[in-house]
Amino acid sequence: MSTNRKIGIAVAQMGAVHLRDDRAAVVARLVEMLRDAASRGAKLVVFPELALTTFFPRYWMTEEEAVERFFERSMPNRHVQPLFDIAKEKGVGFYLGYAELTPEGDRFNTSILVDESGRIVSKYRKIHLPGHSDHKVDAPFQHLEKKFFQVGDSGYPVAEAFGTRVGMCLCNDRRWPETWRMMSLQSAEVGVLGYNTPSVNIHWNEPVHLRMSTHLVSLQASAYQNAMWIGAAAKCGSEDGHHMIGGSVIVAPTGEIAARTVTEEDEVIHVCADLSLVEGFREHVFNFAKHRRPEHYRLIVERVGAGEPLPLENI
Ligand code: CDT
Numbered sequence: 001m002s003t004n005r006k007i008g009i010a011v012a013q014m015g016a017v018h019l020r021d022d023r024a025a026v027v028a029r030l031v032e033m034l035r036d037a038a039s040r041g042a043k044l045v046v047f048p049e050l051a052l053t054t055f056f057p058r059y060w061m062t063e064e065e066a067v068e069r070f071f072e073r074s075m076p077n078r079h080v081q082p083l084f085d086i087a088k089e090k091g092v093g094f095y096l097g098y099a100e101l102t103p104e105g106d107r108f109n110t111s112i113l114v115d116e117s118g119r120i121v122s123k124y125r126k127i128h129l130p131g132h133s134d135h136k137v138d139a140p141f142q143h144l145e146k147k148f149f150q151v152g153d154s155g156y157p158v159a160e161a162f163g164t165r166v167g168m169c170l171c172n173d174r175r176w177p178e179t180w181r182m183m184s185l186q187s188a189e190v191g192v193l194g195y196n197t198p199s200v201n202i203h204w205n206e207p208v209h210l211r212m213s214t215h216l217v218s219l220q221a222s223a224y225q226n227a228m229w230i231g232a233a234a235k236c237g238s239e240d241g242h243h244m245i246g247g248s249v250i251v252a253p254t255g256e257i258a259a260r261t262v263t264e265e266d267e268v269i270h271v272c273a274d275l276s277l278v279e280g281f282r283e284h285v286f287n288f289a290k291h292r293r294p295e296h297y298r299l300i301v302e303r304v305g306a307g308e309p310l311p312l313e314n315i
Contacts, residue, residue: 005275007162009190009231010042013248015265016237017054023079026052030096031082033268038090040270043116044162048235049097049126049170049194050109052080055235056099057131057148058141058198058242063107066148071101075112075120088118093162095231097170097194099148100125109149111168111194115161122159124168125152128176131203139202141242156182164189164275167228171195174218174232177225178300184226185288189278191222193232199243211245216257224255227281229273237264253277 012033017026030047037045050056056070075098076084087093093115100110109126129151131143156179158167167183167190174180174193183191199211223230229252236246248261250271259269282288299310 005163007044007164007190007229007273007275008040008042008270009229009250009273010037010040010045010268010270011231011233011248011250011259011261012037012045012047013233013246013261013263013265013267013269014048014051014235015263015267016239017052017235018240019054021054023052027079027082029266031086033266034083034086034092034094035090036268037270038086038092040268041272042092042270044166044190044192044231045092045094045268046192046231046233047094047096047194048233049111049196050099051096051194051235052098054239055196055198055242055244057144060135060142060144063148066099067101067107071099071107073101073103075100084114084118087114087116091116095166095168095192095194095233107149108152109145109170110152111170111192113159113161113166113168113192121161122157122166122168123154124157124170125154126170126173127152127156128172128179130172136202140200141198141202143198143202156186158183158186158188162190167191169193171197174222175214177222180222180226180228184228184286188226189228189275190273191226191228191230193219193230194235195232196235197245199245212247215245215247216249219249219251220255220257223251223253224281225286227253227278227286229253229271229275229278234261253281 097111100108113122129145131145133147167188234248246264250259261267
């Protein structure tokens with residue numbers, strides 16, 4: 001790959017989507033941001049996780065009720081078709097998260113990558129599903145991703161698109177170093193992420209300020225350690241009284257934040273991302289072929305939970 005390659009990356013953060021908001025209203029907001037991003041020279045626009053509806057895993061309901069109201073049976077469909085039309089018309093691709101119901105009846109927290117011709121070129125099904133599947137009656141809200149979704153079966157696909165390689169993930173995935181390493185080992189130069197992060201953690205007494213801090217530290221460390229550009233789009237603000245963090249960012253392979261939203265509303269940020277930065281880090285400090293030692297990383301794939309220390313070797 002030649003040097004001096006650049007790609008216009010935009011992140012289209014979304015403010016709240018309420019229960020009363022229908023798909024047409026939501027897609028109209030996405031269309032406006034897609035146009036805005038295209039007019040700034042963006043080639044790839046990152047939208048949030050579950051972008052078409054409110055973050056419904058916060059509500060207790062049956063799987064059937066959830067499917068009826070919040071899942072997409074096909075993609076594209078008549079609701080989202082305007083996005084695909086504008087992609088083709090303006091020559092701008094996008095990354096979009098939604099709840100997927102397959103023809104077999106499987107349910108996934110899914111995202112698609114659409115290229116500048118309006119064609120779906122890759123699909124990701126969320127692997128790290130946070131939360132629980134039981135009804136936490138004393139909690140102020142639920143986090144039922146483990147009830148409504150199956151663990152993704154796509155692995156971490158990396159698409160050859162936009163003159164580069166793009167890896168995909170969703171929300172909680174960003175906190176796991178394995179996510180980004182799977183991308184960088186496939187030579188992804190750009191990673192895209194959509195998220196819905198509640199401002200209050202119902203699982204333990206986490207200080208509120210850590211929600212933003214752990215979000216940013218995960219992205220900045222991952223961008224640097226994997227020599228990638230990362231575009232991360234929040235759905236944020238107060239959805240029917242349930243607040244979620246903003247802080248959408250575009251992070252450079254240096255680990256520095258190149259652009260960041262300043263509101264908790266619909267907001268587009270944009271960077272002309274220099275891919276030679278990726279090449280520089282990958283030729284030197286993170287030249288994987290030269291410096292990685294996978295023979296010493298076996299535990300990473302052999303163990304799930306933490307266990308006993310390994311016996312000493314060669315001492
Ligand atoms: N949507 C999503 O994955 N949110 C999680 C919340 C974790 S707390 C149950 C996140 O990591 O932001």
